[in-house]
Amino acid sequence: MKERPGERLSAAIRAAAAQGEPAIIAFMTAGYPLREQFREQLAAIGEAADVVEIGVPFTDPMADGVTIQRSSQGALRQGVSLAWILAELRTMTRPRAPLVLMSYLNPLLAFGFEPLARAAAEAGVSGFIVPDLPYDEGEELRAALATQGLALVQMVTPVTTPERLAKVCAASEGFVYAVTMTGTTGRNAASLPDLARYLGRVRAAARTPVCAGFGIRRREQVVALRGQADGVIVGSALVELLERGEDPVRWLQGLRGRPAD
């Protein structure tokens, strides 16, 4: 329990990346499309991915595109809440892959930071991603999470200034979430000509692994990020696939270039 916040996340990503391919961080909105499928989905995705990012639904997901907005509303309609997610995690057999919760700030504020850190630790969560909490507003949450060894993962973007990039990378725990494009989640990735240069700058500033996200949906994109990012985050594409009732394991294996057995 005395490891540094985020150590478990970093280790899982490094171990996967050591195989020569970026680690896969798979995002799912908790309880979507069906609340009853949460455990089953998490078990499947947790087998096929290196880290699972579990989305806590929120009424106003301002950083997210249409897919995750839709999934968020769908989950809320079925009564999914932070408390429900933590209770499920606490009482289920959790996958091997470490778990991070993605939540907007207000549900965390309503829960209370200290109770949250305790409940998340009990539920086997390794850290949090909070898209509307920039690092300079994050001190209180970071401190509360640290008491339980939980990480607060920070995001950087292509428009983050060099001075700020250094500070955010220094503060980020577990990994650095490198947004590869401006815009909301789920849009097609603009193939930034300087993506490599950008990720190079992030890697140079980071103490932890660097994972690239926003707009990643195909095997070619994962291949293109080999050697440039320690991991890739897939969100909207996976949520859409779950919506269609398709097999996430098969798809995640395809992203890695491993044929399904």
Next chain:
Amino acid sequence: MTAWNAELDGGRLLADELAGKFPDARGRFGPFGGRYVPETLIPALERLAAGVHEHLHREDFRRELELELASWVGRPTALTHARTLSRRWRAAVWLKREDLAHTGAHKINNAVGQAILARRLGAKRIVAETGAGQHGVATAAACARIGLPCTVYMGEVDMQRQAPNVGRMKLLGATVVPVVNGDRTLRAAIDEALRDWVSDPLGTYYLLGSAVGPHPYPYLVRELQAVIGREARAQMLARAANLPDAVVACVGGGSNAIGLFHAFLADRQVEILGIEAGGRGTGLGENAASISFGRPGVLQGSYSLLLQDEAGQIQETHSVSAGLDYPGVGPEHALLRAAGRVRYESASDGEALEAVKECCESEGILPALESAHALAGAKRWAQANPGRRILVGLSGRGDKDMPTLQATLIAQLDQERGR
């Protein structure tokens, strides 16, 4: 954030507010405010804050703005002595007539100021949200005047109840994008405008319409709206030879209220009253009174008072007035309430409609449904404090509310007359 949980020292907060210490270096009004946005927007907000710092109080900016306010907006707006209301309410009632400003509401003060700023900051296009459509119309007009393309996001529900304003925006050259997500009102429109801005934070300027959102917007909007209170205070001294005993304004996001209140904050003898939308009841979802019934939290970039459930999910709101139909409120209002300087109450849909009728019949003025909440609050105060001077912020005119009024007051009148 924890400061709220600790005992807030109201006296200290008020002293700091009056000393001009807010917003502080972190964009906070005491514990409220801040900058809770996706990382992508941070550089854009920092550039905006630097631009505000550089231009807003510069002589050439002030001159350009004042010329536009005088020759295009039509400022100063009139202060009207409401003779009949005064007699009926047994008070001296004065109306600050923002309904007479170009495009029909106070929103233009902010829109023209920010449009000038956007041009100076090199913006290629402007995006805005709108609830009642007044901010959208004001922004479309300011963009036409300044020569910048303009996109306005508007909730589908609001597009129906404020149809006349949708047409006006189109005529003024704006692209109006219906928002079908979320609650399909102002809150969803802000989310959508933010998403647009996130996709092009460097070329796009987000012209936010109320004193809400991340720093520096609450400050910027307040500074641009403070002209209302500065004029009104001078006009009261000139016309009534006295300050008012009470100043009353309606509060949704709170831009007209903060604009009217600011000049009076240091006049401790002046009672200040903000009137929120009481809707049809006090339960969650029945009103839009974030200060009266809300709890602190973070929505759309700032820490303030919000209508939310136990799990921190934002609640849908209800008000007959689209412009007040918002689950949050500007952080400076949360501060003024914590500091005990402003009292916040609410007026119901029914009281607001009644006030529209009374103002029309008594003064020959059709007020916006938003402004009617202020009139309803003022009437209540007048009846509790007979014989006093009251200044009411008449933030806009009611022409845009014709679809709602047709279905309520006018239908009622037709029925009475038919009988």
